[in-house]
Amino acid sequence: MNVPGNILIWNMTRKCNFRCEYCYFPHDNSAVTETLEATRIKAFLDSTGETWKVGLTGGEPFIYPGIVDICATLTESHVIGIDTNLSASSKIREFAERIDPARVHNLYVALHIEERERVKGVDAFIANARLLMDKGFEIIVNYVVHPTLEARFHDDVAFFAGHGITITPRPFRGEFEGRRYPEAYGDRARAIFADHPEQGRKVAFNFKGLPCSAGRTLLRMEPDGTIFRCPGDKTVLGNVMQEVRLYEGHPPCTKSRCPCRGLDHVRLTDAQAALVEGVQFAVVAENGASLSAFERAMAASPGHPCGENNLGVLAWRRGDADEAVRRFERALATRPDNELYAANLDGARTGAPDFDPGICLDVNGDAVPR
Numbered sequence: 001m002n003v004p005g006n007i008l009i010w011n012m013t014r015k016c017n018f019r020c021e022y023c024y025f026p027h028d029n030s031a032v033t034e035t036l037e038a039t040r041i042k043a044f045l046d047s048t049g050e051t052w053k054v055g056l057t058g059g060e061p062f063i064y065p066g067i068v069d070i071c072a073t074l075t076e077s078h079v080i081g082i083d084t085n086l087s088a089s090s091k092i093r094e095f096a097e098r099i100d101p102a103r104v105h106n107l108y109v110a111l112h113i114e115e116r117e118r119v120k121g122v123d124a125f126i127a128n129a130r131l132l133m134d135k136g137f138e139i140i141v142n143y144v145v146h147p148t149l150e151a152r153f154h155d156d157v158a159f160f161a162g163h164g165i166t167i168t169p170r171p172f173r174g175e176f177e178g179r180r181y182p183e184a185y186g187d188r189a190r191a192i193f194a195d196h197p198e199q200g201r202k203v204a205f206n207f208k209g210l211p212c213s214a215g216r217t218l219l220r221m222e223p224d225g226t227i228f229r230c231p232g233d234k235t236v237l238g239n240v241m242q243e244v245r246l247y248e249g250h251p252p253c254t255k256s257r258c259p260c261r262g263l264d265h266v267r268l269t270d271a272q273a274a275l276v277e278g279v280q281f282a283v284v285a286e287n288g289a290s291l292s293a294f295e296r297a298m299a300a301s302p303g304h305p306c307g308e309n310n311l312g313v314l315a316w317r318r319g320d321a322d323e324a325v326r327r328f329e330r331a332l333a334t335r336p337d338n339e340l341y342a343a344n345l346d347g348a349r350t351g352a353p354d355f356d357p358g359i360c361l362d363v364n365g366d367a368v369p370r
Helices: 038-047 067-074 089-098 113-118 122-134 147-161 183-193 197-202 270-283 287-300 305-317 321-334 339-350
Strands: 006-011 052-057 079-084 104-110 139-145 167-171 174-176 179-181 218-221 226-228 236-239
Touching (some): 038 067, 052 067, 067 079, 067 089, 089 122, 113 122, 122 139, 147 183, 179 183, 183 197, 183 270, 197 270, 270 287, 270 305, 287 305, 305 321
Parallel strands (some): 006 052, 079 104, 104 139, 139 167
Antiparallel strands (some): 174 179, 218 226, 226 236
């Protein structure tokens, strides 16, 4: 399916019937009472003259009252995608019968294996996934590879493969035992993401100051209908139940960590694009492709400290401590107040056995003036 370039991320509710340990929302399985009229949302989207992809997310969208009616209304003229745990079996069956698979980009299905086992829902999950697949829907079953789940990940992949269900590893994003993920997977990422290098796109980059069309081609809608510029920038553009004024052009990004699909909307120089590509490969331990991308970034912007740092990370991974120290020294000399560069240099000089240098994500903030 050709996905529309315009995306509305509708955060339908923060309520969920699962209580995953690593979830950043507090568990709340009470009834959803704050609802919006799908016809008003459709009217707003229609008024732009564009086809939109509406990403239905939460919380759990399938506990939202009238969810299948909402999907039917939106897909009359737009495309939807749904983030779901696929546990509301009766709603899943209704959805499969009533909604045209051609109007659904995909269902991004979270496995959450420990929670699934806790509620004794593995068999129901398999049945729901197979039903949707047999009806022609594209489902992507993601497995959040929390550091505590790494040891069992491959066994779970094999189990679900036996039922015709492919598992896609999803990087854990957050902190665990004082380290930030997904960057902290290091070389362990190769065993997890070898067949899924695209998961490097889950990194939250620093695009602050770069031109971005968010607010016009990318929007976030809250449960009460408030429209934000994007998931990171909470600038209010209006309310879908009243009036929304979209941005024009490409105003600069205001956030130091982009938690959304910024890569589809931000404008990058050749050097910045290569730096992004290098980080994406580095996070999933595709070190050869990462090296090539970082070298292109440095050719386009010689002396870029973020590029120097990241080349130092790759040098450390291949066992070249001297080269790593040189790269970290160059990065720190350009930005003496950068804590990441200082920590990497200190770790490389000390040579601690468990040292794992950090990747720089500052696509713009550390650029060398030309």
